[in-house]
Amino acid sequence: MSDLMDSALYIVVIAFYMVALAAVGWLGKKKVSSISDWYVGGFKIGGVVMGVAFFATYFSAVLMIGFAGSASKWGMSATVIGMWHAVSAVIAFAVLAPRLSKAFRELNAMTFSEFLSLRYGSKTLRYASALIIAIFIIPYTVSAFIAMGSAISTIVGTPFWMGVLVAGAIIAVYVFSGGLFSATLAEFIQGIVMTIAVVAVWVFSYSLLGGFVQAHETMAAIDIRSVTFPAFGTNTWSVIIGLTAVMGFGMLAQPQMVLRYATISSRMNIKRALLIATFGSLLFPLAAYSYGALSRPILAKFGIDVMTLKDDLIVPLFVKTAFPPWLSVLFLAGIMCAATSTIDALIHMTAGTLTRDLVRPASKMMSDKTQLRMTKLISLILSLGCCIIAIYPPGLIYQLTAYTWQVLSSSFMGPLVMALFYRRANKYGALAGMVAGFASAQLWYLFLAPPATPIYPFFPGVAASLIVTYLVSRFTGPKQA
Amino acid sequence: MIEMLGLVSQYSNLSPIGIDWWIILGGWVPGFLGLALAFVIWARSRRDADE
Numbered sequence: 449m450s451d452l453m454d455s456a457l458y459i460v461v462i463a464f465y466m467v468a469l470a471a472v473g474w475l476g477k478k479k480v481s482s483i484s485d486w487y488v489g490g491f492k493i494g495g496v497v498m499g500v501a502f503f504a505t506y507f508s509a510v511l512m513i514g515f516a517g518s519a520s521k522w523g524m525s526a527t528v529i530g531m532w533h534a535v536s537a538v539i540a541f542a543v544l545a546p547r548l549s550k551a552f553r554e555l556n557a558m559t560f561s562e563f564l565s566l567r568y569g570s571k572t573l574r575y576a577s578a579l580i581i582a583i584f585i586i587p588y589t590v591s592a593f594i595a596m597g598s599a600i601s602t603i604v605g606t607p608f609w610m611g612v613l614v615a616g617a618i619i620a621v622y623v624f625s626g627g628l629f630s631a632t633l634a635e636f637i638q639g640i641v642m643t644i645a646v647v648a649v650w651v652f653s654y655s656l657l658g659g660f661v662q663a664h665e666t667m668a669a670i671d672i673r674s675v676t677f678p679a680f681g682t683n684t685w686s687v688i689i690g691l692t693a694v695m696g697f698g699m700l701a702q703p704q705m706v707l708r709y710a711t712i713s714s715r716m717n718i719k720r721a722l723l724i725a726t727f728g729s730l731l732f733p734l735a736a737y738s739y740g741a742l743s744r745p746i747l748a749k750f751g752i753d754v755m756t757l758k759d760d761l762i763v764p765l766f767v768k769t770a771f772p773p774w775l776s777v778l779f780l781a782g783i784m785c786a787a788t789s790t791i792d793a794l795i796h797m798t799a800g801t802l803t804r805d806l807v808r809p810a811s812k813m814m815s816d817k818t819q820l821r822m823t824k825l826i827s828l829i830l831s832l833g834c835c836i837i838a839i840y841p842p843g844l845i846y847q848l849t850a851y852t853w854q855v856l857s858s859s860f861m862g863p864l865v866m867a868l869f870y871r872r873a874n875k876y877g878a879l880a881g882m883v884a885g886f887a888s889a890q891l892w893y894l895f896l897a898p899p900a901t902p903i904y905p906f907f908p909g910v911a912a913s914l915i916v917t918y919l920v921s922r923f924t925g926p927k928q929a
Numbered sequence: 930m931i932e933m934l935g936l937v938s939q940y941s942n943l944s945p946i947g948i949d950w951w952i953i954l955g956g957w958v959p960g961f962l963g964l965a966l967a968f969v970i971w972a973r974s975r976r977d978a979d980e
Contacts, residue, residue, distance in 0.1 A: 524948050524949075524952055525949070525951075525952055527952065527956055527957070528952055528955055528956030528957075529956075530956075530960075531956035531957050531959060531960030531961075532956065532959060532960065533960075534959075534960040534961075534963040534964055534967075535959050535960065535962075535963040537963070537967070538963045538966055538967050541967075542966070542967070542970055660946065661945075661946050661947050663947075664946060664947030664948055665947050667947075668943070668947060675943065675947055675948050675949055675952075676942065676943070676949040676951070676952075677942075677949045677951035677952050677955065715974075716974060716978060719970060719971045719974035719975075720971065722967050722970060722971060723967045723968060723970075723971040726963055726964050726967035727964060727967070730960050730961070730963070730964050734960070
């Protein structure tokens with residue numbers, strides 16, 4: 449197939465995708481009649497849709513491209529990171545979701561910060577948590593745009609800015625129109641497409657190497673470390689253990705993930721979502737990390753040594769070198785789905801937080817109708833603003849993104865978990881836990897993060913957040929809830 | 930395959946599918962146990978709903 453035909457096919461896929469998402473926006477718009485509908489889907493979103501939306505939000509193009517590229521160097525030990533995501537999904541839906549969805553409903557909370565504020569009776573907690581979300585989620589959103597734009601420009605050959613603007617425009621349209629309804633419906637479709645894409649690449653990679661066991665034998669013949677777990681204390685060991693914890697258990701306290709497992713319509717639907725989310729959280733990362741690891745012996749057949757390449761470039765090169773055209777197109781569709789399904793969740797959550805937790809309290813006379821309009825407008829500005837920053841990214845973006853998950857989980861794990869499981873948890877404990885988690889993660893990141901020590905900031909951050917929230921609550925004041 | 934047999938004897942941690950047992954026990958087993966647990970919880974909730 450000529451390059452021209454390839455490009456035409458890619459453009460047809462992108463156009464079809466845009467039309468499908470515009471239709472989702474239109475469907476969602478019809479369902480939004482109140483502010484609750486936009487923010488939390490009126491607590492009416494079903495288990496099947498939310499189960500798929502959960503893992504579609506969880507896994508982005510960064511996993512399909514960046515982490516999979518790193519896995520080509522780490523080998524099959526990278527699959528350990530992915531397999532623990534399934535355990536985290538079980539904890540999210542079996543342990544946290546039943547209590548959290550009940551609490552969200554009873555408090556009529558519509559954002560993560562509002563939940564903390566109402567549960568603990570503290571406005572300070574609301575502003576502080578909303579500020580942390582705004583400061584760290586916006587750079588994270590920008591980096592997701594950058595990952596998507598880079599992947600599209602490498603595979604399709606279009607300019608970087610074009611991929612970013614296409615994604616930004618379409619996300620703006622459907623999040624603006626239908627809020628959480630549109631976002632989760634889009635994520636449902638995106639989750640299915642991206643799973644088909646990674647599984648197809650996974651199966652194709654094994655078939656190229658002659659089958660399941662033969663592929664591992666070929667990997668071992670190139671480098672035995674490709675199929676063994678790294679030795680204790682080595683750099684790769686600390687990366688695998690650190691990422692397993694950060695990407696697995698750190699997910700539980702990410703506000704955009706909380707909004708997904710706290711807003712399901714019923715207990716029965718939580719169980720449905722549990723099964724689907726766990727299945728997706730096992731299959732998707734297992735496939736992505738595996739094809740990443742398998743790319744090393746496959747690219748070696750083409751005379752390419754992945755150890756000499758930057759991690760981010762390995763998977764796009766793998767696609768261009770080893771994939772037949774139909775699989776390249778499917779993979780591109782998967783990348784677009786994975787990227788947009790994460791970005792829309794971030795835009796929706798941040799727009800809601802900025803309006804409801806920061807702007808509305810400053811303007812006491814704001815009606816629900818005005819608030820809904822303002823939230824939609826902010827979602828539009830955020831989508832397009834993040835696109836522009838992605839096209840001209842300041843250096844600070846990368847520094848903030850590098851530890852977004854660690855900072856958010858370190859700040860919120862204590863207040864979130866104690867809000868649900870410790871009745872005596874109060875605002876003093878929650879505030880102290882948030883500050884302690886945030887500060888210890890920051891300090892650890894600055895002075896003791898790898899390679900200085902093999903321990904990621906996530907561990908001291910989350911430990912400090914949980915312990916301080918518990919201890920300060922225990923020794924101060926009466927219970928607040 | 931001969932190369933592999935050599936590697937297996939050299940690295941006794943390799944399982945019959947050619948991957949380190951630590952990877953299987955430390956990652957794959959917990960992951961599939963999580964999925965099994967999710968299935969059991971879902972199946973029980975369906976049974977309770979039927980009753």
